[in-house]
Amino acid sequence: MSRAAHPFLLAAPPDAAFPPAELALAEPNGLLAVGGDLTPVRLLNAYAGGIFPWFSEGQPILWWSPDPRMVFHTDGVHLSSRFRRALRASAWTVTADTAFAEVMQACASAPRPGQDGTWITAGMHRAYVELHRLGHAHSVEVFDGPQLVGGIYGVAIGRMFFGESMFSGRSGGSKVALAALAHVLHGWGWPLIDAQVENPHLLGMGAVHLPRDLFLARVRALVREAESPPGGSWTRRFGRWPAAVLAGGNAV
Template sequence: MRRLPFLLSPDSDAEFPPGGQALADPDGLLAIGGDLTPPRLLNAYRHGIFPWPSDGYPLLWWCPDPRTVFRTDGVRLSSRFRRGLRRCDWTVRADTAFEAVMSACAQAPRPGQDGTWISDEMLQAYAEMHRLGHAHSVEVYDGEELAGGIYGIAIGRMFYGESMFSGRSGGSKVALAALAHCLHRWGWPLLDAQVENPHLLSLGAISLPRELFLARAGELAAQPGFAPGSWTARFGEMRAAQLAEPPPAPSPAAPQRRPD
């Protein structure tokens, strides 16, 4: 008999089943139902689980095997792209246009996909997570126009990436590299990218067995990070041209830094 995914309790504080119990077909489907309230979302991400809705179905929750991640010192930009960045006048900031980044991600074309999983319900839920200081975006600006962006959830010293977009050619690469640059400087070693695709692999993403990912991400999520809140001042303003250089060594004090 084919095993069915776990049916979540209507209680937003109820625990998820262990990620290792996710189905192999479809790969990573763990649970159905529930809601997108902040307690439920924080509980899910803390355990390496994320929502990925699909039209016509109850809310679906996933924990795929293997898991695609970036080492924050391992984002790979081609030599040609780095040469172009040296002449680039784009700037990069954080948490200055979260909802605009999410909306742009929802509208971005995805090869092999019709529509988007970033529904109005998802937009509203993650906007609330941003208001509470758990969801963050990195924005790439060409003047005052968005050239690219990325957003995700921060828990402890773990960042769970959700989606990114390019408004100009290369904008998403700059957003990803800038986010990884700062996470590495802060002593956050991993950036979750969820599911493998050729574009992510070309940028240096690697695959971890689910068991290893869940153990490592769980450790990092349980470590002291930053208090919930805006990253605008913490991130500062970065010139995209800075990303033409290799990433910096992490600060020795970063893993022990107390939340602000």
């Protein structure tokens, strides 16, 4: 254990400081604090410190910073050759911030192997929709005509994107959403997407481990940099474009 085997209890004011993420428990891996709330200021302070909330219905709010951390380099998202061949003939289109609440709801409803229920509670949904309204949370949507077939959402601070969840309504929908997000962020000069914790799907798409100390150093630098483009809705600057654009190479 890195310290006594219990998490910190957060102070009541929403702007109260988090303990340093380096003090998170070794078991369970990354548990740092308990309590607090999901107000915008609390959430933004958490992400800026390399911390995220993750808890189930009926639990207190739990805050985590695991070691190592799973991340994508924005020029390192991998799409298989077979998937790219299929994508060349796809009529899907990609947008941003046109259906944030719907993407969150689809992520909450998506079945997850080994999971019973969802950690995206009604309170989490309300909190991130509010962050989206304030211009800090964003979604990428994949459409087949008018039908939403994939998406991803997360939080942006400075030049750092913290991925929260993604879903596929059709096979490959989440892959397209993630690859499109990485493609655009790389063009904006944003180097990393936080993917939080390991799973085989993320590893297969090119996610890598960063030791927590290195991850925190990168995050603390990136969140202080001016967001380029500046905050607010991404709909116009992201545009609407064919998913087939992503079929051009191994990584986007």
